Amino acid sequence: MDIAENINQLQQELAAGVRMVAVSKTKPNEDILDAYQAGQRIFGENKVQELSRKADELPKDIEWHFIGHLQTNKVKYIAPFVSLLHGVDSLKLLKVINKEGIKNNRTINCLLQFHIAEEETKFGLDKEEAVEIFESDDFAELTHVKVCGVMGMATYTEDENQIRKEFRNLKNIFEELKNDYFATDDSFCEISMGMSGDYNIAMEEGSTMIRVGSLIFGERNYH
């Protein structure tokens, strides 16, 4: 694996206005530093403990994104420094994030995760649930969270049409929510979709942020 070369290659492929999150979960600091030295500054992790440790040990100008499912009792560990939470899928979680934002005197940026895949196991909201959140009195009172857009994962399949259809669905959800609730809010602008296997389709369908792991760092070993 030539991590620097992979980073350079992918950066060249990015469509205009698209940013790349290098997904470094399970990978050692030295791999992250290889990517860093190639100019990569945005990294994504999906475990709170691993993210906290790496943020502590690695250069301070790294922008850390949390891309996994966040448990309410763990928000406090990453609230002081995290740049963007991709996987937010309940009002309850938004409220906890807000509370931690207040404690840390900062506004925490979030993306709402939508369920766009066929698979049952993946987390995420549907459009109606998001509408319910945005129309609630509780949401109106959140002063220290900012919803910056949407995130989703397509079905793990070879069927490109299926993947395209799901990304298109997420883009439509984004447009409708933008129109109905964030028309004058420039910070609601992100569509986080596309991974190693489907980032090209995602960019064609309007992604603003791709999350790429194995194509940069190689396959992950879970144990």
Ligand SMILES: *Cc1c(COP(=O)(O)O)cnc(C)c1O
């Ligand atoms: C692991 C992960 C990725 C990266 O997956 P690759 O297929 O290795 O690129 C992207 N998004 C989320 C939410 C992930 O958990």
